[in-house]
Amino acid sequence: MSEPARRVRKFPLRLDExxxxxxxxxxxxxxxxxxxxxxxAPVQHAQRDAGKAQAPSGLGLDSADVRKRMAARLRDIGVxxxxxxxxxxxxxxxxxxxxxxxxxxxxxxxxxxxxxxxxSKPSVVARMIELLLAGANARRSQHLGRVLEIGTGxxxxxxxxxxxxxxxxxxxxxxxxxxxxxxxxAPLRPAHLRLVYGDGMRGHPPNAPxxxxxxxxxxxxxxxxxxxxxxIGGRLVSPVRRAGSERQVLVVxxxxxxxxxxxxxxxxxxxxxxxxxxx
Numbered sequence: 001m002s003e004p005a006r007r008v009r010k011f012p013l014r015l016d017e018x019x020x021x022x023x024x025x026x027x028x029x030x031x032x033x034x035x036x037x038x039x040x041a042p043v044q045h046a047q048r049d050a051g052k053a054q055a056p057s058g059l060g061l062d063s064a065d066v067r068k069r070m071a072a073r074l075r076d077i078g079v080x081x082x083x084x085x086x087x088x089x090x091x092x093x094x095x096x097x098x099x100x101x102x103x104x105x106x107x108x109x110x111x112x113x114x115x116x117x118x119x120s121k122p123s124v125v126a127r128m129i130e131l132l133l134a135g136a137n138a139r140r141s142q143h144l145g146r147v148l149e150i151g152t153g154x155x156x157x158x159x160x161x162x163x164x165x166x167x168x169x170x171x172x173x174x175x176x177x178x179x180x181x182x183x184x185x186a187p188l189r190p191a192h193l194r195l196v197y198g199d200g201m202r203g204h205p206p207n208a209p210x211x212x213x214x215x216x217x218x219x220x221x222x223x224x225x226x227x228x229x230x231x232i233g234g235r236l237v238s239p240v241r242r243a244g245s246e247r248q249v250l251v252v253x254x255x256x257x258x259x260x261x262x263x264x265x266x267x268x269x270x271x272x273x274x275x276x277x278x279x
Contacts, residue, residue, distance in 0.1 A: 008266025045219040052259040061094040061105060070122060071104045077108075079126045081133055087163035088126055090206055093119075096156040096184055113154045115174050116273055119214060124268060125157050128237045129164065130212055131252055131265070141166075145211030146183040148229065148236075150200035150273075153182030161214070163188040169207045175279045203229045210234060218248045219273035230255045239270040 031056065035116035060066075071089040079085060083164050084252040096103035096119060101111050110118040132138060137145050144165035149158055158181065162168045170193065172178040178197040196204055202218070209231035215222075218239030230236055235252040 005164075005182055028076055028229050036100070044168055061102065062092070064089070067092065073108065074123060074126050076122060079088070079123070081130045082145065084126050084130045085166060087129075087160050088122060090163055091156065091159045091188075091266045093122065093156055095187075096154045096159075113177070113180075115177055116178060117153050118138070119156050120270075126158060128250065129160065130251030131237045131250070132212045132214060132235055133164070134210060135254060136256075136272075137231060138235065140233070142179055142242075143213075145234075146207065146209070146231075147212045147214065148152065148204060148207070148210040149214050149216070150203070150226070152181045152195060153177060153269075155195075157214075159185060159188055159190065159218060162193040165212070166192065166223040167207070168193045169204050170194070170197060171196045171198050171278050173197075173199055173274065175277070197277070199275055199277060201225065201251060201273065205229060213237070215239065215253055215273070216270060217273040218268075218270045222251065222253060227255070227260060 001179060005249045030278055032233040039277060070093075071085040074088060075085055082141045094102050096113075097105050097111050098113065102110060106122075106199055108121050108123050110121045110124075113119050116270075129144075132144055132147075144161065145167075147161050147165045147168045149161060149168060149170040152176065154157055155170075158168060158170040161170075168190075170181075172181065172195070175197060180194060182195055185195070194207075198204065200215075201214075201223050203223070205225075208229035210229055211231050211234045213226055213230055213234070213236040215226075215236075218241055220241050220243075222236065222240060226238075230253070235257050236255075238251055238253075239248040241248050247261035248268050250268050252263045252265060254261045
């Protein structure tokens with residue numbers, strides 16, 4: 001060979017070899033050694049850049065787009081009140097379900113929350129609140145007014161109600177669920193929402209009368225205590241079991257100056273209404 005054999009360098013090179021190597025082995029002109037290559041920026045630069053970064057929109061369960069898509073599906077199946085749809089699109093339902101079920105949070109399905117209880121389907125929550133908003137006092141004020149919720153559960157429906165009401169009192173008879181709802185609702189800080197550990201069958205007389213009463217459990221009939229705490233012009237929406245059957249239907253009761261008017265709506269399925277406290 002007319003040229004001396006070249007030694008083929010193998011990786012990894014030593015740090016001094018990287019610094020001293022030139023851009024082209026065939027170049028005949030002398031060049032200054034390159035600066036040592038650095039694989040990453042200093043830690044403080046990385047922290048600075050991370051502070052400037054913005055989370056991508058439209059990704060993950062925290063995205064408002066996920067909740068808007070759920071609201072759009074509710075509109076497609078018949079929910080018409082835009083105030084209800086806006087409230088449903090506002091409250092992050094995934095924060096109220098167990099971690100193992102979080103991927104199902106925005107599906108139209110009920111999910112277990114422990115202690116034999118469930119979080120209601122979004123379509124049922126929206127339907128019942130839409131019925132409440134059609135009550136006389138709610139139509140006049142354009143909001144739910146003073147609300148009594150029977151059965152706080154994990155707190156999701158209470159959060160939706162608080163977006164549409166002047167004041168919400170939510171009663172839960174199961175102490176673990178009451179404590180859980182208090183913890184889950186704390187980050188949202190709804191100042192006009194009060195959680196009560198008590199017997200929901202008795203309602204909550206200290207804050208009566210209520211413009212709107214909604215129940216998340218169904219018995220054989222609507223307790224008299226609820227009707228007594230319903231304001232004139234107020235509306236009550238509750239599941240009730242049909243006589244001689246295990247099936248439940250939605251019952252709407254409106255209180256007028258001269259009595260109670262009742263209407264029966266579609267079939268539903270809720271946990272049984274029970275009395276007493278349970279720790």
